[in-house]
Amino acid sequence: MTIENFDWQAREAELKANKAELEIETIEPADDDRADAGTVLVDNPAMHAAWDAPTAEGRAPILPAWMLSRTGLAAEAARFARLTAYRCGYHGVRVPLYGLRLASWAPVGTARAIGTVWRWASDQEGRPARSDAVAGHDWQAYQSLAKLRDRRVRFRGMVTATAGAGLVGAGLYLGLATPDPIAWGALGTTVAGLGLAGKPADKPLVTRAVVKAKLRPLTAPMVEKALSRIGIAALSAMSKGGENVHWVDPIIRDGAGWRAVLDLPAGTTAVEVIDRRDKLAAALARPLGCVWPEGQSDAHPGRLVLWVGDTDLADAKAVTWPLARSGTVDLFQPFPLGVDPRGMAVSGELMFTNWLVGSIPGMGKTFLVKLPVLAAGLDARAEVQVFELKGTGDLAFAEQYATRYASGADDDEIEAALIALRDLRNECKKRARIIKDLPRDICPENKVTPELASRKGLGLHPLVVAIDECQELFSHSEFGKEAAVLAEKIVKLGRALGVILILATQRPDKDSLPTGVSANVGTRACLRVMGQVENDMILGTSAYKNGIRATMFTKRDRGVFYLVGAADEPLIVKGAFVDGPKGDAIAARARALRIERGTLTGHAAGQTTTAAVVPAHNVLDDLHAVWPTGEANVWNSVLVDRLTELRPDAYGQWADLADTAKTEALTAAVKPYGLTTKGVGRRVDGEVINRRGLARTDLDTAREGRSGGR
Numbered sequence: 089m090t091i092e093n094f095d096w097q098a099r100e101a102e103l104k105a106n107k108a109e110l111e112i113e114t115i116e117p118a119d120d121d122r123a124d125a126g127t128v129l130v131d132n133p134a135m136h137a138a139w140d141a142p143t144a145e146g147r148a149p150i151l152p153a154w155m156l157s158r159t160g161l162a163a164e165a166a167r168f169a170r171l172t173a174y175r176c177g178y179h180g181v182r183v184p185l186y187g188l189r190l191a192s193w194a195p196v197g198t199a200r201a202i203g204t205v206w207r208w209a210s211d212q213e214g215r216p217a218r219s220d221a222v223a224g225h226d227w228q229a230y231q232s233l234a235k236l237r238d239r240r241v242r243f244r245g246m247v248t249a250t251a252g253a254g255l256v257g258a259g260l261y262l263g264l265a266t267p268d269p270i271a272w273g274a275l276g277t278t279v280a281g282l283g284l285a286g287k288p289a290d291k292p293l294v295t296r297a298v299v300k301a302k303l304r305p306l307t308a309p310m311v312e313k314a315l316s317r318i319g320i321a322a323l324s325a326m327s328k329g330g331e332n333v334h335w336v337d338p339i340i341r342d343g344a345g346w347r348a349v350l351d352l353p354a355g356t357t358a359v360e361v362i363d364r365r366d367k368l369a370a371a372l373a374r375p376l377g378c379v380w381p382e383g384q385s386d387a388h389p390g391r392l393v394l395w396v397g398d399t400d401l402a403d404a405k406a407v408t409w410p411l412a413r414s415g416t417v418d419l420f421q422p423f424p425l426g427v428d429p430r431g432m433a434v435s436g437e438l439m440f441t442n443w444l445v446g447s448i449p450g451m452g453k454t455f456l457v458k459l460p461v462l463a464a465g466l467d468a469r470a471e472v473q474v475f476e477l478k479g480t481g482d483l484a485f486a487e488q489y490a491t492r493y494a495s496g497a498d499d500d501e502i503e504a505a506l507i508a509l510r511d512l513r514n515e516c517k518k519r520a521r522i523i524k525d526l527p528r529d530i531c532p533e534n535k536v537t538p539e540l541a542s543r544k545g546l547g548l549h550p551l552v553v554a555i556d557e558c559q560e561l562f563s564h565s566e567f568g569k570e571a572a573v574l575a576e577k578i579v580k581l582g583r584a585l586g587v588i589l590i591l592a593t594q595r596p597d598k599d600s601l602p603t604g605v606s607a608n609v610g611t612r613a614c615l616r617v618m619g620q621v622e623n624d625m626i627l628g629t630s631a632y633k634n635g636i637r638a639t640m641f642t643k644r645d646r647g648v649f650y651l652v653g654a655a656d657e658p659l660i661v662k663g664a665f666v667d668g669p670k671g672d673a674i675a676a677r678a679r680a681l682r683i684e685r686g687t688l689t690g691h692a693a694g695q696t697t698t699a700a701v702v703p704a705h706n707v708l709d710d711l712h713a714v715w716p717t718g719e720a721n722v723w724n725s726v727l728v729d730r731l732t733e734l735r736p737d738a739y740g741q742w743a744d745l746a747d748t749a750k751t752e753a754l755t756a757a758v759k760p761y762g763l764t765t766k767g768v769g770r771r772v773d774g775e776v777i778n779r780r781g782l783a784r785t786d787l788d789t790a791r792e793g794r795s796g797g798r
């Protein structure tokens with residue numbers, strides 16, 4: 089067929105008809121067809137059945153947790169001893185009352201005893217059998233029963249008469265021929281026995297010393313009901329037929345409380361529950377200090393571990409420090425810190441980790457800092473320096489063994505802390521050189537080992553420096569910036585070199601706690617804080633978001649803190665409590681250890697600090713020496729670079745500072761000489777840059793003034 093004679097109209101009509109057919113087919117497909125073509129079956133039962141899923145093996149502990157630690161055992165033994173002593177005391181004072189009660193019941197008891205003997209001696213138990221024989225007119229049986237009765241009555245009568253005579257004889261003997269105490273004892277015992285025999289059934293002899301708390305065990309319905317009432321929509325929906333929680337493990341006793349592990353309904357996180365801890369406690373009708381919901385990050389965000397204690401953590405007795413009476417510490421091993429809410433011992437480490445402790449005032453920060461400072465004291469190898477910038481002398485015990493010690497909120501003490509940081513920075517450099525020069529087999533990991541730390545004279549001993557209320561140093565107008573830079577360097581580098589910083593602050597914000605420091609600290613302890621920012625400043629970024637919230641501690645939770653970095657999981661810990669006299673006694677032991685080892689030096693040995701407090705050189709002369717020839721005005725940063733080259737020992741700590749910090753450091757250093765900085769403009773790449781600097785004429789005047797004064 090040619091194109092000319094093609095029937096276009098017929099073909100068009102045919103196509104239209106086909107299209108209509110097609111449209112009808114597409115618009116109304118059969119249901120079965122759609123199901124076959126479009127629906128994807130996501131659950132494949134055959135594949136599920138065939139899958140050999142790995143099973144997680146959960147083993148129940150062989151012994152209860154408290155039996156596995158010395159603290160747990162001691163706590164249980166102490167609890168038992170306390171309870172026993174209390175019971176003895178309680179009943180001891182009530183003995184006369186119990187005696188009176190027994191005496192008043194004794195007549196009834198006597199009557200009951202006589203009645204019992206009478207019934208036995210007169211064969212009362214045979215009476216029903218004899219009555220039956222009479223009623224049934226069985227005279228033969230009656231005769232034999234009567235004979236049996238006569239025999240019994242004769243025999244029992246004799247036994248009763250003999251026993252009665254024996255008792256009377258014994259009574260007379262005890263009353264007349266034995267010493268009084270024995271006679272009274274026998275009388276008392278008899279009266280007590282008769283009293284017990286006469287005790288009315290509804291009256292107790294002794295009252296209960298310990299009224300058992302009516303604590304119900306934690307049950308799944310209880311937890312589910314409580315969760316449904318804390319205002320989380322997905323959990324509230326549980327009671328209306330919504331998705332329920334999924335129980336992961338049976339609810340078990342764990343320490344002094346109950347532990348429940350469950351998966352929350354899909355999409356609900358443990359953090360949401362932790363956020364409503366107070367509501368959960370109210371819903372469970374338990375004190376807030378008993379209810380500790382936690383997440384289990386290694387599982388998934390919806391896994392909730394709920395521990396409900398028998399007693400409020402805030403009411404628990406102060407925790408005794410196991411090293412309070414005796415013992416030494418190896419800083420390369422963990423040392424005791426306190427207990428978790430279950431009563432299990434928690435320890436901390438000092439080597440290779442710096443410490444940051446924070447809280448609002450009055451929650452137990454200083455008491456917590458005491459523990460690592462005392463632990464360091466109990467390792468004779470360790471050199472300890474303490475700067476307590478509140479000025480109350482809370483850490484004064486350390487004077488007995490610390491090589492440097494300062495207590496006060498004035499510039500002198502703050503400067504002493506700054507000088508210590510400068511020296512620590514130099515110490516880090518020195519130690520890095522020593523370690524670099526050591527043979528590989530002696531120092532395989534390029535860090536301090538217990539053997540290296542023990543070698544006297546090598547200079548790699550643990551060096552622990554605690555600065556309490558460090559916000560005073562970091563927010564200081566003159567020393568703050570330099571201190572921040574130094575602390576950051578020390579925190580980053582000192583760890584492996586055995587140089588450890590312990591910083592405590594009651595004002596964790598970015599001005600009082602440099603972010604470079606807070607971001608690099610390994611061990612963090614946060615007592616009660618008021619908000620997310622402070623929480624994350626101490627415990628690390630995102631801690632709050634992940635449910636690690638020291639904001640949930642109440643005013644009563646003194647000494648209770650979140651500890652991050654000491655174990656795989658963040659822990660809630662009640663710190664051990666070491667009061668003033670105990671602290672002094674432990675410090676005396678620390679001092680004795682150093683005397684024995686021959687390492688008692690510095691402040692503790694009555695020496696004044698040998699730090700570069702009184703420099704042999706003078707900054708004005710040094711500036712004169714390094715002044716660029718012919719320059720009238722020079723930037724501080726340029727002068728600082730030249731000074732650090734001239735005297736690395738004296739000015740080396742400025743070398744790593746940023747330009748602004750160098751400027752401020754030099755401004756502060758020349759201020760005591762009446763020399764002030766001014767704006768100095770310099771053309772760099774065609775652009776004028778203004779920075780603080782010194783004028784040569786001012787320097788010369790200051791030098792003349794100094795020599796004139798001298």
Ligand SMILES: Nc1ncnc2c1ncn2[C@@H]1O[C@H](COP(=O)(O)OP(=O)(O)OP(=O)(O)O)[C@@H](O)[C@H]1O
Binds near residue numbers: 406449452665
């Ligand atoms: N582990 C603890 N167990 C029981 N009570 C403690 C514990 N630690 C501290 N306390 C109590 O808390 C009080 C305050 O402690 P501390 O002086 O250490 O607080 P702070 O946070 O350092 O306060 P500030 O910031 O004002 O110095 C102490 O007097 C003590 O009674």
